[in-house]
Amino acid sequence: MSGKGIHIEGLKKRYGEGDTAVHALRGVDMQIAPGEVVGLIGPSGSGKSTLLKCLGAVIDPTAGRMVLGDEVIFDNDWKVRDLRALRRDKIGFVFQAPYLIPFLDVTDNVALLPMLAGIPNSNARAKALELLTALDVQHRARAMPSQLSGGEQQRVAIARGLVNRPPVILADEPTAPLDSERAMAVIRILNDMARQFETAIIVVTHDEKIIPTFKRIYHIRDGVAHEEVGEGRGFE
Amino acid sequence: MISLAGRDILHSWGKFVFTGVGLGLLIGVTLSMAGIYRGMVDDAQVMLDNTGADLWVVQQGTQGPYAESSSLYDDLYRSLLNMPDVEYAANVTYLIMQVGHGGQDVSAMVVGVTAGKPGTPGQPRYLVAGRHITRSHYEAIADISSGFQLGERIRIRRNFYTVVGLSKRTVSYNGDPMVFIPLKDAQEAQFLKDNDALVQQRRRNAENPDFNRSGIPDLLAVVNASQSTNTAVNAVLVKLKPGTLPEDVAETIRRWTRLQVYTRAQMESILMDKVIDKSARQIALFLVILSIVSAAIVAFIIYTLTLGKIREIAVLKLIGTKNRTIAGMIMQQSLALGVIGFVVGKITATFWVPIFPKYVLLMPLDSIAGFFAVLAICALASLVAIRMALKVDPADAIGG
Numbered sequence A: 001m002s003g004k005g006i007h008i009e010g011l012k013k014r015y016g017e018g019d020t021a022v023h024a025l026r027g028v029d030m031q032i033a034p035g036e037v038v039g040l041i042g043p044s045g046s047g048k049s050t051l052l053k054c055l056g057a058v059i060d061p062t063a064g065r066m067v068l069g070d071e072v073i074f075d076n077d078w079k080v081r082d083l084r085a086l087r088r089d090k091i092g093f094v095f096q097a098p099y100l101i102p103f104l105d106v107t108d109n110v111a112l113l114p115m116l117a118g119i120p121n122s123n124a125r126a127k128a129l130e131l132l133t134a135l136d137v138q139h140r141a142r143a144m145p146s147q148l149s150g151g152e153q154q155r156v157a158i159a160r161g162l163v164n165r166p167p168v169i170l171a172d173e174p175t176a177p178l179d180s181e182r183a184m185a186v187i188r189i190l191n192d193m194a195r196q197f198e199t200a201i202i203v204v205t206h207d208e209k210i211i212p213t214f215k216r217i218y219h220i221r222d223g224v225a226h227e228e229v230g231e232g233r234g235f236e
Numbered sequence B: 001m002i003s004l005a006g007r008d009i010l011h012s013w014g015k016f017v018f019t020g021v022g023l024g025l026l027i028g029v030t031l032s033m034a035g036i037y038r039g040m041v042d043d044a045q046v047m048l049d050n051t052g053a054d055l056w057v058v059q060q061g062t063q064g065p066y067a068e069s070s071s072l073y074d075d076l077y078r079s080l081l082n083m084p085d086v087e088y089a090a091n092v093t094y095l096i097m098q099v100g101h102g103g104q105d106v107s108a109m110v111v112g113v114t115a116g117k118p119g120t121p122g123q124p125r126y127l128v129a130g131r132h133i134t135r136s137h138y139e140a141i142a143d144i145s146s147g148f149q150l151g152e153r154i155r156i157r158r159n160f161y162t163v164v165g166l167s168k169r170t171v172s173y174n175g176d177p178m179v180f181i182p183l184k185d186a187q188e189a190q191f192l193k194d195n196d197a198l199v200q201q202r203r204r205n206a207e208n209p210d211f212n213r214s215g216i217p218d219l220l221a222v223v224n225a226s227q228s229t230n231t232a233v234n235a236v237l238v239k240l241k242p243g244t245l246p247e248d249v250a251e252t253i254r255r256w257t258r259l260q261v262y263t264r265a266q267m268e269s270i271l272m273d274k275v276i277d278k279s280a281r282q283i284a285l286f287l288v289i290l291s292i293v294s295a296a297i298v299a300f301i302i303y304t305l306t307l308g309k310i311r312e313i314a315v316l317k318l319i320g321t322k323n324r325t326i327a328g329m330i331m332q333q334s335l336a337l338g339v340i341g342f343v344v345g346k347i348t349a350t351f352w353v354p355i356f357p358k359y360v361l362l363m364p365l366d367s368i369a370g371f372f373a374v375l376a377i378c379a380l381a382s383l384v385a386i387r388m389a390l391k392v393d394p395a396d397a398i399g400g
């Protein structure tokens, strides 16, 4: 059986019906092991976001099979019932922009996820602080998001993605707004976290600066993923 | 779990306080409107209370003396006094008049009362200064809201009166101050003609062969005298002996005198249904309009605030926030706005009510009802924003 990580088999997604139907994914196969960071690249309109949305359990694939961690979440006609809890417990999201909640301070932005899962506030904050420390933003723990630099905000967003220790992190252009030094820092953090927490991470990117850092890359063209060997530069 | 609504309010408190104050002024107006209505009802009740009467005897077939005019002979009270259960019966006249004071006129309800000790029906029940009317001519007691001073000479028609006493909360049902004067003076004032009219009338009488008879030389003088005196009053106020049922006595009086008799309860319903009914409905309509306006404002504000958080709501949904939590956040913010508005409204209403020209009565029960109405309106108004928030697709948080 699958074990942990991400397994996708024959994933298809069609938008619309009949003549106007768009076949965004035409049978994608992917395997990502726990602790592995994989790049997802491809031209505009190739289906990267669609794949991420399927994995993120916000849209339903048309066919195929998806396994996140040790749980089958989609198998052709069958899917997990509580997608909301699935997203909360199994998937960490990191976006192009940090999208922090502006009215919560840094700690509570991160602690919100465990709180939503019913963990008492003080425990949730302790968990949050642990991750903020791991990401080296603990000194800004009581600041509001608007008081942080772009790089600090992105690290807080990563902490939020990791706080529930999900088996999977989906990162959508996480380095797009950052300069190359900061972009490399984010990639380093994602690699560290992947190793430390045994997380499988997919990074969707156009960013030429970070593409050479992946050891493995999926190149999507016309709705099909082609596996390529990356340079894996900078990280052993 | 932390309160998302509370954190958002703390974060953008300026926005909330500002809109809350705006809403609060509107709520203050609404509370004042309700207070104006209560004040009107209270004015009417106080006017009835002040008479000290249990029964009002008025002209047959009329709803006088407040809702329409009523005229009775002024010796009628004597026969009422002889009835077994009647403790006291007193004539009274009511006239809306302009009372001269300094160079100005004050609109007042001039009440003609029989002179007598305090507590006589018709006379004010207690005074804040001075004494009751003891002489039968040219003395007056004025409500303090008239602005008259003790000892001041005021003019009613052609005659001058000295203010000997001041009363408080003695106003007509429409809030005019009452000025009490002796009954005889009031009767005269009611029919007082100017000099030209008197001369005219006397000339007509002299030309009338029925009045000007050579064989009866005094007749013309008697006719002239009778035409210039007034023996009518508007009502007789009746006070009953303790332990008697007003309705029973009213029935007896109706049977014996064939006059119209009203009890306190009937008089009150005449005032409510006939006299202040239109104003009350006017105010009720105004309250409805103000409620709708408030609801629209709250709905618009909450909608706008939510619209500005679409991105955050999409993220909250993506990371697994329940729809119920998001709806709760929006509704709590709306309710918080309502609470701020209510507090501001209550405070402003309390401060500006004393400067209203008419009596405004803010009843605690109205405030409590108003508070719950505000909460209900805010809850309803937030539904539009909640509907929008629930439609937000978590997939929108993941870029295109």
Ligand SMILES: Nc1ncnc2c1ncn2[C@@H]1O[C@H](COP(=O)(O)OP(=O)(O)OP(=O)(O)O)[C@@H](O)[C@H]1O
Pocket (backbone or CB within 6 Å): A015, A016, A022, A023, A024, A042, A043, A044, A045, A046, A047, A048, A049, A050, A051, B400
């Ligand atoms: N909601 C939708 N309805 C219909 N078609 C859609 C929808 N979303 C995406 N598509 C189509 O599916 C295809 C894949 O889109 P997708 O957003 O996955 O591309 P992408 O690889 O993320 O592109 P980009 O790099 O420009 O973000 C495109 O042809 C797009 O037009």
Ligand SMILES: [Mg+2]
Pocket (backbone or CB within 6 Å): A048, A049, A050, B399, B400
């Ligand atoms: Mg995309």
